[in-house]
Amino acid sequence: MKCRVCRGPAIIDIRRHNANFCTEHFLRLCRDQVAKAIKEHSMLAEGERVLVAVSGGKDSLALWDLLLELGYQADGLYLGLGIGEYSDESGDYARAFAESRGATLLEIDLREDYGYDIPTGARAARRAPCSACGLSKRHLFDEAALDGGYDAVATGHNLDDEAAVLFGNVLHWHTEYLARQLPVLDARPGFPRKIKPLVRLGEREMAAYCLVRGIPYQVEECPMAAGNRHIAYKEALNEIESRSPGAKHDFYHGFLSRASETFRQGIDEEQGALGTCGRCGSPTPAELCAFCRLVEQAGGSQPVELSARRRATGSSDPAPAGGS
Amino acid sequence: MKVLLRNPTREVQVPGPVSVNTLLARLELNRESFLVIRGDELIAGDGMLDDDDEIEIRPVISGGSGTPGDAWAQDALPSRDATR
Numbered sequence: 001m002k003c004r005v006c007r008g009p010a011i012i013d014i015r016r017h018n019a020n021f022c023t024e025h026f027l028r029l030c031r032d033q034v035a036k037a038i039k040e041h042s043m044l045a046e047g048e049r050v051l052v053a054v055s056g057g058k059d060s061l062a063l064w065d066l067l068l069e070l071g072y073q074a075d076g077l078y079l080g081l082g083i084g085e086y087s088d089e090s091g092d093y094a095r096a097f098a099e100s101r102g103a104t105l106l107e108i109d110l111r112e113d114y115g116y117d118i119p120t121g122a123r124a125a126r127r128a129p130c131s132a133c134g135l136s137k138r139h140l141f142d143e144a145a146l147d148g149g150y151d152a153v154a155t156g157h158n159l160d161d162e163a164a165v166l167f168g169n170v171l172h173w174h175t176e177y178l179a180r181q182l183p184v185l186d187a188r189p190g191f192p193r194k195i196k197p198l199v200r201l202g203e204r205e206m207a208a209y210c211l212v213r214g215i216p217y218q219v220e221e222c223p224m225a226a227g228n229r230h231i232a233y234k235e236a237l238n239e240i241e242s243r244s245p246g247a248k249h250d251f252y253h254g255f256l257s258r259a260s261e262t263f264r265q266g267i268d269e270e271q272g273a274l275g276t277c278g279r280c281g282s283p284t285p286a287e288l289c290a291f292c293r294l295v296e297q298a299g300g301s302q303p304v305e306l307s308a309r310r311r312a313t314g315s316s317d318p319a320p321a322g323g324s
Numbered sequence: 325m326k327v328l329l330r331n332p333t334r335e336v337q338v339p340g341p342v343s344v345n346t347l348l349a350r351l352e353l354n355r356e357s358f359l360v361i362r363g364d365e366l367i368a369g370d371g372m373l374d375d376d377d378e379i380e381i382r383p384v385i386s387g388g389s390g391t392p393g394d395a396w397a398q399d400a401l402p403s404r405d406a407t408r
Binding site for chain 2: 058221230
């Protein structure tokens, strides 16, 4: 196979583009697609500071690298989830990347800073692990971005992530989530702007990007998430994609351009009902926000062992499509 | 050739020479969901693999970001939050 641009030897074929790319032009494609997403959705303006939510996986490290390559002031925030060796290794990858780029990595450790870890917190609060994890990330990334004066939080959600979430939300008609499934959520009182600059790049491209750029990342699946419904949706969409290249792109970007607006009607009235958490000051309709309730229920709990079943197969379904 | 697979990590032997696309088809793996790597080199779909190669087939699907339903889309949704 030859590169579409230079006719040199290709290293990757991307069927939705009906094209192959050499190393140089694949990397350029990735940078161009991120720059296009940022511009198309007005994610960042020149000179703005962005906090990257870093997990140690391929997407967040690729995103951080791409933002730095494009000249943005991008710091990282790693959240220690306390999921055994998986978290230990993930943190090492995040730190190694920051060191290699001379970039700033902030860290929060759930066990040290809040007295719980994800396995403990999920059990104590009787939440699914992915639900406790998502809630913790959402709250702590928001808080860190606001406290640090960042203009936006960037997450590594890629085209496959967004297509799979959309698939689940449509399958179950979660219209309230469809209203908010956007590549940019504007800042509002108590919430920073949130951006997803990888929405034009697929998961396979992100893994390839890290490999080509020499970025080591956590390849193993999270033991709490393995086998969950989100992954099943991705596998189903990849079956469709293999028969109809471009299907995931058309599904997600078609939703943004042709259907998303329909679900956003009434969203402002809903947001107006939020009060303030009595403990941390975050927006919430209750006396305490969901994160403070989680800390109250889970804080100080002793660490729990990951179950053998989860380690081996992760066969349970951790969360409904609606999540927390 | 020796082929490393992950999740769970295991090794299988596959006779070569064979192309990347044929190898994936033979192992019933969707090419949208995997990368084929020799050493630290990414091999495209029509690339040939020899019998004495050591190959890694790396899955690219991840679901560990805590995003079912999209965590970032759920900022303090009153209807959900109030039920907790």
